[in-house]
Every structure is written in C-alpha cells, then in structure tokens.
Amino acid sequence: MKCTVCKGPAVIDVRRHNANFCQEHFLRLCRDQVARAIKDFGMLSPSDRALVAVSGGKDSLAVWDILLELGYQADGLYLGLGIGDYSDASGEMARGFAAERDLRLREVDLPADHGFDIPSGAKAARRVPCSACGLSKRHLFDEAARSGGYDVVVTGHNLDDEAAVLFGNVLHWQADYLGRQLPVLPARDGFPRKVKPLVRLGEREMAAYCVLRGIDYIVEECPMAAANKHLGYKEALNAIEATSPGTKHDFYFGFLARASDRFIADAEAEQEHLRACATCGAPTTGEVCAFCRLVVRATAVPVELGRRA
C-alpha cells in the first residue's frame, strides 16, 4: 500500500477520502483538517485563550496536541469523576501528556470539590450515569472557563461522535438539541464559546494520530458507558459506512449546510429567560441550575426506612 501523496510506504488507509497515507502525510492531513474546520466555522483566533476539556482519551489529547502544533494558546482541564480505576488511569494519561510537554493542566475533582462521584451520585439522583456525567462536565467546563478567564472551551468531539448524536436527535426529533448541534456555539449569557475542531476527522483517524505521535491515551472504555445508546448509533452508522464510505461525513455536513438553521428557533426558545442560578450563579432557565440540583440529590443523606425522627 503506497501513500497517495508521495508514493512511499503507507501506514493507514482512509476510505472516506479513497486515499492511503504515510506517517508524515497522515499527520499533515489531520492538522490540515483541523485548520480547515477552525477557518470554515470561525472557531478560534490566534489571540484566544483556549481551555481544552481533557479526558485522557485519544480525542481530547489529540485536539490539544494539534492546536498547539497549529500555534494556538491552549491549557487543559481534567475532571476527576470518581469512576474507580478508570478515573485513576485517565487522570494519569492527562497529567503525563501535560508534564511531558510542560503544559498547564487544571484539575477539578468531583468527589473532593462537590462531594459525590458519578457512579453513586447518578444512582442517588436516579439518573443514567452518562447523563449525570455529561451534565457535570458541561457545568464544570463552563465554570472553569469563566473563572479562569478563557475565551473558549474546546472539546474533542469527532465526526463519528457528531454523526451519532445527530442520528439520535433525528430519530427522536429532538428539535432543540438539533438547533444546538453545531461545531461552534457562540458565547452568550454567561456561557463561554464552545468549539469542536475535530469534526472533520473520524474516530479511527484520531486513534491513529495518537499512535503515530507517540501519545499515550486510555484505550479502555469508561465502564459506565458500556452498551449506551450512543454506541448503538455509532454501530448502526458504521454498518452503513462499511458499504458506503463517506456517508457519515455527508450526513453531518449535509445537516449543517441544509438543515441546521431550521432548528435554531427551537434551541433559542429553550434558552429564553436565562437567569443566574440561586446557588452558584451559573446561567439557567430555572431558579437553581441542573448541576446544583444534582449535587443536592447526590449528596443527600439517605433516609433509613423504619427509623423514626
């Protein structure tokens, strides 16, 4: 197999592009795709201070690496979620990456700073773990960006992630979610700007990027995420992609070009009447934000049945 660019020995094929690449040209492809996404969607400017949401997985470490390679200013934020050995190992990956490159990694620890971990907190609050986790992450990334004076939060969502979320939102016609499923969410009402520079790259490409760049990342999956709906959507899309390469790209970018603006009004209606959370001050549509409500439920002392007050 030869590199489509230089005809040297290839290390990877990318069927979506009907092309093979050697190490040098594959790494260049990844950087070029990120640079193009940033330019096409106006994600970042060179003067921005970016905060990268770092999980210790392939996507977040790759996007941090690529942004630095492209000359952007980017610190990392790691959230300790208290998911046993998985959190211990993922934290080590994030810290190791930052230490080797002399980068600034901020840390927030959910059990130490907010009194609960995801497995027990989700159970106490009667939420699906991925739902409690996503809610906590969004809130804490926003808060860290505001308090740290960052212009933008960067996440490692890739093309596979976005296509799978879009698939789920379309299957259930989640109009407000569809209106917010954009590669850039502008800053507004106390929320920082959020950008997804990996939307032009697939999951396999991000794993390959890390291997070829010598980036250690946590390969094991989060034990809380096993058999979740998102994975099922990815598998369904991958079955189509296997016989029709490029389908995921066409689905997601076709939505952005032809349909996403039809749902913006639904998303904006949901965001009307934002006010400050009575507990933490974060913007919310209710009196108390969803994260503070989760904290209350997750840290409540269980009532022992049969005991009289």
Place this chain on the structure above:
Amino acid sequence: MKVLLRNPKRELEVEGPVRVHALLARLELHRESVLVIVGDTLVPGDAVLEDTDAVEIRPVISGGVA
C-alpha cells in the same frame, strides 16, 4: 506471534506469517473499527506479520470490542 486484544484485554497466540487483513478476517474484526500496531507504529492491511512480531489490535470505536 503474540496478539494483544483490548476491551477486554486478552492475548492470543497466532501462527505467522499472516497478512493483516487475513488476521482480522480470522478474528472476525472489521478493519475500520481497529488499528493494528506492531512495535510503536501502524501497519496497513497488506502488511505481513511474522512469528516474531508483537502485535496489538486496538479498537477505535468508543465502547467497541476487539
């Protein structure tokens, strides 16, 4: 050769030489859902794996099995 698989982590002994795509077919793995790594680099589907190679088959789909 020793072949390391993940999620769950386990090791197989496979007789070489064998091409990457043949090994993946034998293990019933889709090539789009994994990377094949020898040493510290990637190997393409037409590469021949030798008995002395230490091979890792790494899943790339979040939550995937390999």
